[in-house]
Amino acid sequence: MPLNAASARPIIVTPELPADISTGVTGSVLSASGLTLEAVGEILALATVLEREDPIQRAQRLAKRRIALLFYESSTRTRTSFELAAKGLGADTTLVSSLSSSIEKGETLKDTGLTLRALGAEAIILRHPSSGAPWLLERETQLPVLNAGDGMHEHPSQALLDLRTILAHLRPGVEAVTAETLAGLTVAITGDILHSRVARSNMILLPKLGARVILCGPRELLPELAAQAGPGVEIERNFTRALEQSQVVMMLRIQAERLAGLQLDLEEYKASYQLSEERLTKYAPKALVMHPGPIIRGLELTGEVADGPQSVILEQVHHGVAIRMALVYRALAGRTLTAGAQKGVRA
Amino acid sequence: MSTLLIRGGHLIDPAAGVDAPRDIVLKDGRVAEVAEPGKTALGKGKASADLQIIDSKGLTVAPGLVDIHVHLREPGQGHKETIATGTAAAAAGGFTSVAAMPNTTPTNDSPEITRWMQAPERGASVRVFPIGAATRALKGETLNDYAALKAAGVVAVTDDGHPILKDGIMREVLINATRHGLSVIQHAEDTRLTGGCSMNAGPTAFRLGLRGMPPEAEYGLVERDIRLVTELSMNGKGDKNGNRPHLHVAHTSTAQAVAAVRQARRNGLRVTCEVAPHHFLLTEEHVGAYDTNAKMNPPLRSAADRDAMIQGILDGIVDAIATDHAPHAAHEKEVEFERAPNGITGLESALGLSLRWLHHEWKLPLGRVLSLLSAQPAALLGLKGRGTLTVGSFADVMIFDPKQEWTFRAKNSRSKSKNTPFDGWTMQGRVQWTISEGRVVYQAEAL
Numbered sequence: 056m057p058l059n060a061a062s063a064r065p066i067i068v069t070p071e072l073p074a075d076i077s078t079g080v081t082g083s084v085l086s087a088s089g090l091t092l093e094a095v096g097e098i099l100a101l102a103t104v105l106e107r108e109d110p111i112q113r114a115q116r117l118a119k120r121r122i123a124l125l126f127y128e129s130s131t132r133t134r135t136s137f138e139l140a141a142k143g144l145g146a147d148t149t150l151v152s153s154l155s156s157s158i159e160k161g162e163t164l165k166d167t168g169l170t171l172r173a174l175g176a177e178a179i180i181l182r183h184p185s186s187g188a189p190w191l192l193e194r195e196t197q198l199p200v201l202n203a204g205d206g207m208h209e210h211p212s213q214a215l216l217d218l219r220t221i222l223a224h225l226r227p228g229v230e231a232v233t234a235e236t237l238a239g240l241t242v243a244i245t246g247d248i249l250h251s252r253v254a255r256s257n258m259i260l261l262p263k264l265g266a267r268v269i270l271c272g273p274r275e276l277l278p279e280l281a282a283q284a285g286p287g288v289e290i291e292r293n294f295t296r297a298l299e300q301s302q303v304v305m306m307l308r309i310q311a312e313r314l315a316g317l318q319l320d321l322e323e324y325k326a327s328y329q330l331s332e333e334r335l336t337k338y339a340p341k342a343l344v345m346h347p348g349p350i351i352r353g354l355e356l357t358g359e360v361a362d363g364p365q366s367v368i369l370e371q372v373h374h375g376v377a378i379r380m381a382l383v384y385r386a387l388a389g390r391t392l393t394a395g396a397q398k399g400v401r402a
Numbered sequence: 403m404s405t406l407l408i409r410g411g412h413l414i415d416p417a418a419g420v421d422a423p424r425d426i427v428l429k430d431g432r433v434a435e436v437a438e439p440g441k442t443a444l445g446k447g448k449a450s451a452d453l454q455i456i457d458s459k460g461l462t463v464a465p466g467l468v469d470i471h472v473h474l475r476e477p478g479q480g481h482k483e484t485i486a487t488g489t490a491a492a493a494a495g496g497f498t499s500v501a502a503m504p505n506t507t508p509t510n511d512s513p514e515i516t517r518w519m520q521a522p523e524r525g526a527s528v529r530v531f532p533i534g535a536a537t538r539a540l541k542g543e544t545l546n547d548y549a550a551l552k553a554a555g556v557v558a559v560t561d562d563g564h565p566i567l568k569d570g571i572m573r574e575v576l577i578n579a580t581r582h583g584l585s586v587i588q589h590a591e592d593t594r595l596t597g598g599c600s601m602n603a604g605p606t607a608f609r610l611g612l613r614g615m616p617p618e619a620e621y622g623l624v625e626r627d628i629r630l631v632t633e634l635s636m637n638g639k640g641d642k643n644g645n646r647p648h649l650h651v652a653h654t655s656t657a658q659a660v661a662a663v664r665q666a667r668r669n670g671l672r673v674t675c676e677v678a679p680h681h682f683l684l685t686e687e688h689v690g691a692y693d694t695n696a697k698m699n700p701p702l703r704s705a706a707d708r709d710a711m712i713q714g715i716l717d718g719i720v721d722a723i724a725t726d727h728a729p730h731a732a733h734e735k736e737v738e739f740e741r742a743p744n745g746i747t748g749l750e751s752a753l754g755l756s757l758r759w760l761h762h763e764w765k766l767p768l769g770r771v772l773s774l775l776s777a778q779p780a781a782l783l784g785l786k787g788r789g790t791l792t793v794g795s796f797a798d799v800m801i802f803d804p805k806q807e808w809t810f811r812a813k814n815s816r817s818k819s820k821n822t823p824f825d826g827w828t829m830q831g832r833v834q835w836t837i838s839e840g841r842v843v844y845q846a847e848a849l
Contacts, residue, residue, distance in 0.1 A: 068763050069708070070683050070827075073690035088609075165736050185738035186611035187692030195736065206740070208611030255611060283605040315598055315613070 082178065082199035082386035085189045086209040087260040095263065096232045098215060099222070101381035102374075110143065113380075117387055118145035123176035125167065125192075126203070127153040127183045132348055132372055133203045133212070137180050140379035146387075149176070164188060168196040178386040181205070199386035201379075207250050207313060213347050214256035216378040218264070220371045221303055224343055237266035243297040245271040245328055246307030246355050248281055250314070253347040254307060255284070262287030271297040272328060275317055276309070294328050298338035305345045306330050306355045321354070330356040335365060343367050404454055405429045406840060407447045410439060411458025411801060415465060416773035417781075417790035426463065428797035431839040436793060454842075458801050461834055464772050466498025466528070466798030467753065468779040468789050471562075471587075471652060471676060471724035473745070474500070474530065477515060478507025483729040483818045486525035488749070491727075491817035493527040493844035495750040496833040498798035499780065499788050500528060500727075504535040505563040511535045511546050513554030520555055527843040528836075529798070531557045531785060533587065536575045540564045545574055548582040557783045560587035562652055563699075565623055567593065573630050576647045580634070585648040585783060588627055590659065591700065595619040600740045602701040606686045612740065615701055621658035624651055628666045628673060635671055650782065651675040653726050655700040657710030664719045674782050675714075676724040679748060679755045680823065682711040688823060694735040694742035695823040698728065715774065716766055722779035725752045729819030747822045751810050753802070754829025761804075762830055768804055797840040806832040 084090065090098075105113060122141045126134055134150070141148045151167065153159065158167060164183070171179055178199040181189050186206030193200040204210040221237070222229055229236060242261055248254045248270050258268045262285060269291045270281055282290045291297040298304060309319065330344065344356070344366045352358040361368060406428040413424035413436070425442045427435040435442045449455045469492065475483040485502075492500050502519060504510035510519070516532045524530070534556035538544040542561060551559070559579050566572045566588060579586045596615040601607050603614025627649050635646045654660055654675040666673035680698065685705045689696045696702055714720040728745025735742050756775060760766040780789030787795045812825040836844035 069705075070759070072685075072687045073693070163733075163737060183738070185740045187739045190691045191736070191738060206611050207613075249608075252611060255609070278608065280605045280608055284609055 080193050080197060080199050082388065083193055083201070084211050084382055085193065085200060085202045087211045087214050087256040088209070090211065090260065092232060092234060092263055095215070095218070095260070098378065098381045098385065099219060099232060100230070101384060102219060102377040105144070105380040105384060106377040113143055114145035116144045116384060117141070120146045120177055120387055121175045122146045122148050122178050122180065122383060122387075123171040123174075124148060124150045124180045125171065125182070126150065127158070128204070130182055130203070132375060133182065136372070136375040137201070137203060137379045137383070140376050141383050143376070143380055144384055146383070149174075164191055165195040168192045168198070172196050172198055178383065201382050201386060204252050206252065207255070208252050209256045210252040210347070211256050211260070212375070212379055212382055213253050214260040215382075216371055216374040217257055217305070217345060217347070218260060219374040219378055220345065220367055221343065223370070223374070224367065225302065232264055234263065235265045237261060237264040240265070240303065241267045241269060241301045242303040242305060243269045243271055243291070243301040244305045244307065245294065245297065245330070246276065247309045248272050248277040248307065250276070250310040251307050257305065258284050258288050269297050269300060273324065275319060294334070295338055298334060298342070301339060301342055303343045303345060304330065304335075304339055307347070308349060308351055308355055325354065329354065330360050332357060332359045332363065335360055335363075345371060348372065404452050405434070405444075406454045406456065406797070406837070407442070407444050408456045408458050408463055408799065408801065409447060411461050411463035413463045413791065414769050414772055415791045416769045417465070417777035418792050421769055424463070426791060426799070428799070428837065428840045431797050433791050433793050433795045433797055436791060456801065456835060460803070461801050462804050463791075464800050464802070465776045465789050465791050466800050466836060466838065467496045467775045468499040468785065469497050469725050469727065469749065469752070470501040470722060470779045470783055471678070472500045472502055472727040472749065473505065473729065474502045474519075475729060476506060476524065477518065481731050481818075482734075484524075485519060485530060486527070487816060487818040488727070488729070489527040489530060491747070491749040491815060493836045493838065494816045494833065496753045496800040496802060496836055497749055498528045498800070498836060498838045499531060499785060500749075501531045501533050501557060501783060503562045504533055504560065505540060509535045509539050510556075511538055513550045516551060516554035516556050528838040529788075531555070531783070533557060533562070534559045536561045536566055536579070536586065537571065542566050542568060542571055545571070545578055548578050548584055552582050552584060556584070557785065558585040558587050558650070560589065560652065562587060562589045565589050565591045565593060567623075569626065569630070572627060573634070576630055576634055576649070580645050580647040583645060583784075585650050587650045587652050588623070589652050590620045590623040590627070591615070592619040592623050600697060600701075601689055602686045602703045604686060604704055606689065610689065610692065617656040617658060617703065617707065620656045620700055621662055624659045624662045627651075628662055628671065631666070631671050631673060632669065646672050648672040648674070653678050653681065653700055653724070654711070654714075654720070655681045655703050655707060657707050660710050660714040660719060664714075667719065674721040675719075676722040676779070677711045677715060677720050678724060678726045679752050680746060682708060682715060683755060683759060684708065684823065692739040693823065694737070694739055695746055695821050697739060697742050697744055698726070698746055699744035712764060715760060716764065720774070721782055723752060723756055723774045724779065725749055727817075729817050730821050731819055732821070735821050745821070747815065747817050747819055749817065750815050751822060751824045751827070751829065753831055753833065754808070754810060755824065755827070757804060757831035758829055797837060799835070799837040800833060801835040802831050802833045804831045806830070808832050
């Protein structure tokens, strides 16, 4: 039989690709990539309304509704602010962490989720060491899921609160967001990009509003292909050049727990990428200094910079509560108490 | 055993160069006669207790398909698949011969397990050819007794699921396998580069926050193996009978690995490769929202790699389509992507996908597609009398309608497991009958 009969034919049709990562349950926020500009605007507006509201009135909004926080990884900021957010809206919260629960006995994420639903949880806030875990939880429970950080993948609520912090400082008074809101703004994200879910969420979210994102770091922590993450993202290995161009400098911690055997010379790293007072004053004297925390003083930035006048690190934490109130409210809005309770009983 | 007459069908037997209307008589598990319509000794035939007639008017008759890469999971992992359920799935997919990988529990290191797998008590619908473990417990350290394994019926050796990583060990494996006339099947994965990885390295893995397996983990090992085969072929070491080593690259997935095989063949080496349907159809993008049914090893690769698999099939450098049928229970796949086991089922979708895409879309002649699924894999592992329907061959037959479109439904699968990314896909070419050594082992439900 002729072997070459078909080989000259160009291959045009190949099987269709699956639809974009999107969420199936209303109110879920699994990734920044899944957020439309419209949804971002809605969340920001809601955060402002809820933040300004009288606390007594606000506590009626989700009075006695049930929200579960399911944390497979340690957390200070995210957990506390989600919890305060839910409680501020009047909801009952319950925290399940991987230690001191049946997860230790080998219960799967699916079964843990179904159990929480049967207990009446109407939404689950999940932090998990495996990228993609929120999709599994949403699929299996059909509850709204708020991703509080999944592996090295995304941390969308962090990106939203970072955005709110940036807007408060650099676009004061802006009510509605558009694809041009952050036009002309350059944000340098520096450090351990490879292992950072905060970096991934920000490099997707900020360009949606027109920002330019520069990723900066050594090859081991910032692979070349990161520049393909989306439009508006580029790589600049030279920290000085990155600083010179930026109005926002976002520093990241080196994630020792995810390095997986990677050897890194910390002294060399500090020499090239540590944000010191000297560098900041010289190359980016007006830039906002941000950090998702936890910060390691003396490593990715010096204590002086963290406590200095350009630092908005604690403001970020503060904005976290407002953003998370909006996310929690949105997750439960449209669901009545009865509907939620019935869902629990059915399970 | 009764006689079976298949009449009125159109026979495609690529190995015999037949593509014409033919009647076929099967007797005592073998092909007794092949003749023009109505011209066999039985004439038009008359059904009786001793003569079964299959009317194949409008259908195509072909050699039963041969899959040289399946995981039947027995012994030891019967919750995923048994030899009975796996071979029932094979029969439904048109396969009459399957080569079973040794990564069972315990691993197939011994003649006892090899014989156990082939025992009638397993209830196999089609012929099972065990593949022996190249090294003890697939650890890549100590060679098994190939003479004993071969005597018990293994058709090749491999550590599939794991590579044979050490140069010295791979060399010994090649020398010893060659001495016993066995092929060496390599799972080409340099595991020093793939620790903690769950998909292909690239922009998609970066975006999804998953650690990626670099393509060089595959082709680097293929190139290393080819260097060893080159050396052993030239010096003829370890072989008194002039046998040259045969390296077969399992589940080839990278463009560079196909290129390496191509170069090896140009150099006259006995190096062959197989490609699985998922590697010529899907790309890393199909991982989508962390679909664990798109997780396998080797992983789905880039579009360029996928295109290289198609090209390799079309231009003939790929020797076989093999499914790497790897059943897993639903609960094992309903977990976090990084924790999910590798692999998908494939026996019931391979023909339908191959005909739909290779033949219908990409215009590979029907005979070539069938050859890649029967004659070529049978020849590759030296399965005598399989993959062809010449007189005297085993009465392994698939009768199908190459034009019929149908929709694959995982829930209707005969396999114990339903882990497939092809659920709901349009297939082409529905199997109507599968006959294994003269016995009807699958018959499609009437429409």
